[in-house]
Amino acid sequence: MAKSLQNVSTTINLTGYRLLFLLRLLMQGAISKERIIKECENNEYIREISYDTIRLDINTLKNAGFDITNSIIDGEYVYMLKSHPLEIKFTKEDIKVLNRIKKIAIELWKWEDIISLYETLEKILQFTDNEEYKDSVLNFGYFMKIDFQILKELHRHCLQNNEIAVKYNSPKNGNMRIKMRALWIEHDKNTNKMHLFGQFEHYNYISYLRIDKITKIEKIYLKPSIKPLKKEYKTYKVKNTANFTPLFNEEIIEETSDFITVKTTVVNDFSYVQRILSLGKNVVEVDKHTSAQIMENLLKTREVYK
Amino acid sequence: MTKRIIETSYRIIQMLNFLFEKPRTLEELMYLFDVQECAIERKTITKYFATLRKFGCVITKENNKFVLSHSPFFVNFNKEDIRNLNNLYFLSKEVLVKSQHKKLSNIISLLYGKSNNRIVEDDTQSSYGVFGKYKEKIEMLSNYLYDEAPKVRISYNDEKIIAKLRNFKYKRKNIYIMVFDEEKTENRLLLLDNILNVENLSQISSKMNFAKPTVFKLKGRIAKGYTSPYEEETITYLDDGSIIVENKYEDKKILRQRLLKYFDMCEIIEPESEREEFKKTIDMYIKKYTS
Numbered sequence: 001m002a003k004s005l006q007n008v009s010t011t012i013n014l015t016g017y018r019l020l021f022l023l024r025l026l027m028q029g030a031i032s033k034e035r036i037i038k039e040c041e042n043n044e045y046i047r048e049i050s051y052d053t054i055r056l057d058i059n060t061l062k063n064a065g066f067d068i069t070n071s072i073i074d075g076e077y078v079y080m081l082k083s084h085p086l087e088i089k090f091t092k093e094d095i096k097v098l099n100r101i102k103k104i105a106i107e108l109w110k111w112e113d114i115i116s117l118y119e120t121l122e123k124i125l126q127f128t129d130n131e132e133y134k135d136s137v138l139n140f141g142y143f144m145k146i147d148f149q150i151l152k153e154l155h156r157h158c159l160q161n162n163e164i165a166v167k168y169n170s171p172k173n174g175n176m177r178i179k180m181r182a183l184w185i186e187h188d189k190n191t192n193k194m195h196l197f198g199q200f201e202h203y204n205y206i207s208y209l210r211i212d213k214i215t216k217i218e219k220i221y222l223k224p225s226i227k228p229l230k231k232e233y234k235t236y237k238v239k240n241t242a243n244f245t246p247l248f249n250e251e252i253i254e255e256t257s258d259f260i261t262v263k264t265t266v267v268n269d270f271s272y273v274q275r276i277l278s279l280g281k282n283v284v285e286v287d288k289h290t291s292a293q294i295m296e297n298l299l300k301t302r303e304v305y306k
Numbered sequence: 307m308t309k310r311i312i313e314t315s316y317r318i319i320q321m322l323n324f325l326f327e328k329p330r331t332l333e334e335l336m337y338l339f340d341v342q343e344c345a346i347e348r349k350t351i352t353k354y355f356a357t358l359r360k361f362g363c364v365i366t367k368e369n370n371k372f373v374l375s376h377s378p379f380f381v382n383f384n385k386e387d388i389r390n391l392n393n394l395y396f397l398s399k400e401v402l403v404k405s406q407h408k409k410l411s412n413i414i415s416l417l418y419g420k421s422n423n424r425i426v427e428d429d430t431q432s433s434y435g436v437f438g439k440y441k442e443k444i445e446m447l448s449n450y451l452y453d454e455a456p457k458v459r460i461s462y463n464d465e466k467i468i469a470k471l472r473n474f475k476y477k478r479k480n481i482y483i484m485v486f487d488e489e490k491t492e493n494r495l496l497l498l499d500n501i502l503n504v505e506n507l508s509q510i511s512s513k514m515n516f517a518k519p520t521v522f523k524l525k526g527r528i529a530k531g532y533t534s535p536y537e538e539e540t541i542t543y544l545d546d547g548s549i550i551v552e553n554k555y556e557d558k559k560i561l562r563q564r565l566l567k568y569f570d571m572c573e574i575i576e577p578e579s580e581r582e583e584f585k586k587t588i589d590m591y592i593k594k595y596t597s
Contacts, residue, residue, distance in 0.1 A: 023319070023379065064320060104474075277567050301570045
């Protein structure tokens with residue numbers, strides 16, 4: 001081993017290599033001297049390092065512009081890299097452009113891509129120490145109210161149609177526990193809200209919860225007890241305009257240059273009525289039952305203005 | 307008292323710093339060390355490069371300059387990060403004005419330059435392609451999109467609208483522009499397709515802060531679950547559980563369409579003209595669903 005290290009030392013600088021190794025450890029997070037020694041033991045070019053050498057290396061990094069603190073976390077002294085000179089210098093104009101394109105992406109992209117973009121920008125902005133710039137670029141509006149970990153987990157449960165219990169901070173009833181079969185997640189671009197659709201225990205229809213109000217996934221049931229609903233489908237026809245966007249529970253079954261025919265898995269009657277009405281004058285065909293419900297509600301609404 | 311440091315290690319970190327800042331020639335590097343009073347030889351620089359390379363740095367030579375094209379001490383972009391940045395690039399190419407697209411392109415190139423990635427200019431990679439036709443209109447309208455910009459006269463279908471432009475809105479395959487209509491004193495959302503011409507009126511808008519609000523009341527479960535989609539809406543909570551909402555920002559026509567979905571759990575309180583318009587909207591739909 002000694003011989004091979006001697007060979008290496010003629011081509012590379014071993015003390016420099018050790019410093020780079022230490023820098024990489026610091027960039028991964030807070031680290032104690034004991035942990036540094038352990039990590040070095042596993043590196044074929046370093047093997048041994050003393051407390052004094054660690055101190056010397058830390059001083060060398062500090063001298064080169066790296067801001068490193070030594071503080072106590074969980075009763076243990078750890079080194080922490082606070083900032084470093086290897087940073088990107090963004091200008092005010094750069095931040096303006098990043099914010100502009102981010103805003104457009106939020107308006108156009110799928111929620112999965114929006115969250116992924118947030119994570120990419122978060123990674124990049126670690127390399128600037130301007131907190132104001134960081135805060136402004138990482139302000140994703142409504143998405144800041146959502147716990148991304150919970151959202152990703154809910155998405156996974158939806159894909160497997162799992163039965164789960166969630167802690168929900170209801171605007172109406174405060175904190176409550178809700179058991180449901182998770183079905184799908186939808187980001188409503190008009191209202192900019194995200195909803196988790198599912199079949200609730202004891203209710204014979206599909207409904208939804210606001211995702212920003214879900215504070216915890218409390219339980220995943222391995223033995224499902226909610227009997228799956230028999231799916232109800234309805235179809236409607238709309239004019240083919242550039243604005244038409246099918247919802248998650250909708251499928252375009254026919255498209256001509258003039259019209260689009262859509263098959264919907266009905267969530268509940270009222271939501272379907274609202275959906276049809278939201279399409280405005282562009283609806284050209286809808287089933288009789290829905291049409292009658294719309295009429296009944298419109299007449300009640302008209303009464304308000306008598 | 308100056309703390310002791312290890313000189314050689316310090317110089318390697320300095321080398322990393324110099325190359326991180328920008329590509330450098332061998333002479334520049336030697337000079338930078340020289341001014342710090344620690345002159346080093348060519349073969350030492352070669353050894354430092356070898357040390358950095360051993361650690362995963364990719365140092366290439368382009369136009370006689372050494373380029374740090376990848377560093378393990380910078381963002382470790384994964385496939386998804388690359389896809390996101392590429393998508394931003396292609397989106398900006400279609401929807402931003404040229405100068406802004408160039409700026410974003412430079413930012414991405416800078417980030418990629420430090421992580422050994424490249425933007426691949428391949429048309430098949432563009433996830434949009436639908437906004438290209440708006441390019442000229444975006445350039446032209448963007449000239450009036452700053453705070454102190456003058457009012458404009460817009461030829462919109464058969465209408466002439468005197469307005470102050472506010473911001474673009476993007477929806478699926480369409481681009482809209484939100485404007486403040488000076489005559490109606492309300493905000494309107496105009497489809498770019500229908501804008502035929504824009505004339506500079508060389509006057510500053512003085513009414514922007516006096517947009518006419520629509521005030522509506524919500525009750526029942528709609529009131530309990532209501533959270534505003536717009537920051538500009540103000541909500542007053544009443545003792546009986548209902549709420550009063552004041553909306554200045556939304557296009558009136560779009561607002562009416564939204565409120566219609568709440569049926570009899572919503573009532574427009576004022577202005578009277580909006581109540582009248584809403585009645586007409588309901589009647590229009592009653593007629594539609596009767597036939």
